[in-house]
Structure formats: C-alpha cells, structure tokens
Amino acid sequence: MIYSEKITEQELRRGGYKLTPQRRAIIGAISGTQEHLTPAAIYKRVHRKHPSIGLVTVYRTIDILAELDLICETHAGGSCRSYLMRRPSGHHHHLICSECGRVVDFTDCGLEKLERRLSKETSFKINGHLLEFIGQCLECSRKQKEKNS
Amino acid sequence: MIYSEKITEQELRRGGYKLTPQRRAIIGAISGTQEHLTPAAIYKRVHRKHPSIGLVTVYRTIDILAELDLICETHAGGSCRSYLMRRPSGHHHHLICSECGRVVDFTDCGLEKLERRLSKETSFKINGHLLEFIGQCLECSRKQKEKNS
DNA sequence: ATTCTAAATGAAAACGATTTTCAATTAGTA
DNA sequence: TACTAATTGAAAATCGTTTTCATTTAGAAT
Numbered sequence: 640m641i642y643s644e645k646i647t648e649q650e651l652r653r654g655g656y657k658l659t660p661q662r663r664a665i666i667g668a669i670s671g672t673q674e675h676l677t678p679a680a681i682y683k684r685v686h687r688k689h690p691s692i693g694l695v696t697v698y699r700t701i702d703i704l705a706e707l708d709l710i711c712e713t714h715a716g717g718s719c720r721s722y723l724m725r726r727p728s729g730h731h732h733h734l735i736c737s738e739c740g741r742v743v744d745f746t747d748c749g750l751e752k753l754e755r756r757l758s759k760e761t762s763f764k765i766n767g768h769l770l771e772f773i774g775q776c777l778e779c780s781r782k783q784k785e786k787n788s
Numbered sequence: 789m790i791y792s793e794k795i796t797e798q799e800l801r802r803g804g805y806k807l808t809p810q811r812r813a814i815i816g817a818i819s820g821t822q823e824h825l826t827p828a829a830i831y832k833r834v835h836r837k838h839p840s841i842g843l844v845t846v847y848r849t850i851d852i853l854a855e856l857d858l859i860c861e862t863h864a865g866g867s868c869r870s871y872l873m874r875r876p877s878g879h880h881h882h883l884i885c886s887e888c889g890r891v892v893d894f895t896d897c898g899l900e901k902l903e904r905r906l907s908k909e910t911s912f913k914i915n916g917h918l919l920e921f922i923g924q925c926l927e928c929s930r931k932q933k934e935k936n937s
Numbered sequence: 938a939t940t941c942t943a944a945a946t947g948a949a950a951a952c953g954a955t956t957t958t959c960a961a962t963t964a965g966t967a
Numbered sequence: 968t969a970c971t972a973a974t975t976g977a978a979a980a981t982c983g984t985t986t987t988c989a990t991t992t993a994g995a996a997t
Contacts, residue, residue, distance in 0.1 A: 657964050657973060679954080693976045698955065715918045719868040720954095734906055734914070743910050749902060750919075757883055757921060761892050765883070765923035769864045770899075772906060774914035806944060806993050828983080842947045847984065869983090 643724050644670040647709050654707045664689050665700045674740035675713045675721040675733075713742065715771045734772040738779035792873050793819040796858050803856045813838045814849045823889035824862045824870040824882075862891065864920045883921040887928035 647666050652658055668684040669676060676684070682697045701722060704710040713721045715735055723733075723742050734743040748770055758765045775783065796815050801807055817833040818825060825833070831846045850871060853859040859871045864884055872882075872891050883892040897919055907914045924932065 659964070659974065661975075691976080694954095695956080695977085696975065699974085714863040715916075734910060734912055736912065743912070745906060753898060754921065757894060758923070761883060762926040763883055763885065763892070763921075763923040764929045765921050767864075767922045769918065769920045769922070771918045772903065772912075772914050773916045773918070774907070774912040777911040780913045808945065808993070810946070840947080843983095844948085844985080845946065848945080 640667075641670055643726060647704070647724065650707055650709055651703070654703070656703055661689070661692050661696050662700050662703075664692060665697055666704070669704075669710065669722060670724050673723075673742060675723045675735065675742050676740075677718055677721050681722070713771065714769065715773045732770045732772075734774065736776040736779055737773050738775050738783075741776050741779075743776075789816075790819055792875060796853070796873065799856055799858055800852070803852070805852055810838070810841050810845050811849050811852075813841060814846055815853070818853075818859065818871060819873050822872075822891060824872045824884065824891050825889075826867055826870050830871070862920065863918065864922045881919045881921075883923065885925040885928055886922050887924050887932070890925050890928075892925075 644666055647670065648658055648663065651662065651666075656662075664685050665681060668681050672684075678694070678697055678701055681701070682692075682694045685692050685697065701710070701720075705712070705722075709725055710722045711725050711733070713723065713733060713735060716737055721740075726744050727746055729746065730748075731744050731746045732748055734745060735741070748768075750768055750770065754765050754768065757763065793815055796819065797807055797812065800811065800815075805811075813834050814830060817830050820833075827843070827846055827850060830850070831841075831843045834841050834846065850859070854861070854871075858874055860874050860882070862870045862872065862882060862884060865886055870889075875893050876895055878895065879897075880893050880895045881897055883894060884890070897917075899917055899919065903914050903917065906912065
C-alpha cells in the first residue's frame with residue numbers, strides 16, 4: 640500500500656467515517672494511478688477485483704473524499720467530474736496529458752501578482768483561482784509521432 | 789441591439805446557419821447580461837418573452853455557438869456548463885463573481901514563462917491552459933458586508 | 938411577390954449520469 | 968460477543984441532455 644493511500648484511510652477515519660473494504664478498494668483504485676478518473680472509470684477499475692461493489696458506493700465515497708479534501712477535481716478536457724488523489728497538501732495545480740489523462744502536480748503558480756492587479760483594476764475581492772495546463776506527456780507525444788510516420 | 793449581438797448574428801450566418809427568431813432570442817439573452825448562464829438559465833430568460841421556444845432549441849443553439857467559437861464556457865463554481873458571449877476575440881480569461889455570476893475578461897495572463905518551465909521540467913508538450921479567477925464583485929461584497937452588520 | 942427545399946423547430950421519447958429510497962449487512966464500539 | 972448506527976447494493980426516481988420525427992420556416996431561386 641502506498642503512502643497516500645494510508646494517509647487517506649486515516650483521514651477518512653479521523654473524519655468519523657468507517658473504513659469499509661469497499662472504501663479501501665475505491666481509495667486504492669484512485670491512488671493506484673497517475674491518471675484522473677471519472678466515477679465510471681473508478682467503478683470499472685474497482686469492479687475488476689471486487690465485482691460486488693456497486694456504482695452507488697463509488698459515488699458516495701467520492702462525495703466523502705471530496706468533502707474531506709482528500710481528492711482533487713480536474714476540469715479541462717470537457718469531462719466534468721474527474722478525480723485524483725490530493726498529493727501536495729497545500730496550494731497546487733495540475734498539468735494534464737490530454738491523451739492518457741496522466742496528471743503532474745506543480746506548486747508555484749506565481750499568480751499572486753496578477754491577482755493583485757486584477758483586484759485593483761476591477762474592485763473584485765478575489766479569493767481563489769483555477770489553473771490547469773493541458774498537453775501531452777513524453778510517452779504520448781512519442782506515440783503520436785510514430786503514428787504519423 | 790448591442791454590438792456583440794449583431795456580430796454574433798452575422799457570424800452565425802457566415803457559418804451557414806439560418807438566422808431564426810429563436811436563435812436571435814437566445815443570442816439576445818446571452819448577450820444581454822454580464823453573467824455566465826447555464827442552458828437552463830438561458831432557457832428561463834428566453835422563455836419569459838418567447839414562451840414557445842423549447843429547451844431543445846436552446847441546447848442546439850448553444851452547440852452551434854460553441855462550434856463557431858462565439859461563446860465561452862466557464863468551469864469554476866461547480867456548474868459544468870455555463871456560457872457567456874465571447875468578447876475579446878483573442879486569448880483571454882475570466883474573473884468570475886461567485887455570488888452573482890458576473891464575468892470580467894482579462895487578456896494578459898503572463899503564463900508563458902511558467903508554461904515553458906513546466907514543459908522543460910516535465911517533458912510535456914503543452915498546448916493550452918485553463919485559468920479563471922473567482923471572487924466577489926464590488927456590489928456583491930458590499931451586500932455581504934451589510935448582511936453581516 | 939411566390940415557390941421551393943433544406944434546415945430548423947417543438948414535443949415526446951430515449952438516454953446516460955447521478956441521487957434517493959429501503960431493507961439487509963457490517964464496522965467498530967461497548 | 969453483542970449491539971447500534973453507519974454502510975451497503977439493488978431498484979426506482981430524478982435530472983440534464985440527446986435523439987427521433989412530423990411540421991414549420993428562412994432564405995435562395997424564380
């Protein structure tokens with residue numbers, strides 16, 4: 640079991656929720672990949688090893704993990720609901736491969752200056768921002784090149 | 789009729805689509821506000837003056853306007869599908885009031901440097917980014933203050 | 938102005954994703 | 968080991984969106 644998985648399970652318990660085999664499996668599925676996953680994709684992965692787990696439980700567990708801030712949501716690429724384990728605990732953003740869904744975290748967005756300027760210019764009280772970069776990871780851009788040759 | 793409305797109608801025709809009263813009404817509804825609107829919200833506004841227009845037509849018109857790049861989609865704030873008229877024609881982003889939905893455009897995000905750095909560090913080929921600031925407009929933060937006093 | 942035709946419309950049905958309901962099961966405390 | 972509130976899966980309900988289809992209409996051709 641990887642580190643983030645253990646932490647997540649602990650936090651779940653700390654939040655007053657029971658640690659069921661179903662929830663462990665779901666946390667394992669999300670932790671066990673670098674990709675962001677939709678509820679249906681999580682279900683698919685969980686279902687392989689644990690065919691009895693229902694899609695409803697996946698939805699319910701996602702809700703809890705989101706409430707406890709243990710997972711992140713991605714927005715780029717159309718798909719509305721797509722999740723990954725929160726890895727850096729603080730402020731961070733995601734660089735996403737549009738081909739395979741792989742997500743890389745980065746922590747220093749440097750948007751404070753722009754935020755201050757915008758706040759001044761618009762009289763908005765700004766309290767957050769959403770930033771994602773979209774591209775292709777090395778592996779996927781190589782695959783694309785091969786295809787085109 | 790405001791400028792962007794006229795332009796949008798012209799572009800629709802230029803795209804080979806017919807300019808129907810329904811489409812005019814929908815374009816008018818989106819153009820007539822600073823807020824981003826969901827399909828349901830657009831329908832509601834259109835419905836007031838033109839009760840015969842169906843929700844389906846709203847969805848179909850949104851699809852066309854998006855295809856022709858005449859509307860922008862917002863992502864922050866949970867609601868998946870929310871639209872506003874494209875105002876700057878080039879690269880720009882949005883500052884969104886979480887209370888009233890008002891959207892302010894800004895054009896100079898200055899993320900090229902960060903993009904280059906990330907690309908170098910991760911070997912990703914980066915081809916886009918998603919950026920939105922979320923806050924409260926002057927009017928709404930004033931209202932909040934009054935409430936709390 | 939009138940005719941014509943492909944495009945566009947609204948209503949109803951179909952659809953997929955998500956949520957609710959409910960009776961049965963179970964994690965974790967006592 | 969027993970207990971109880973929380974959790975589960977299945978089915979039904981619900982929501983947003985898309986498809987289907989017969990009818991209407993915008994805009995080109997006359």
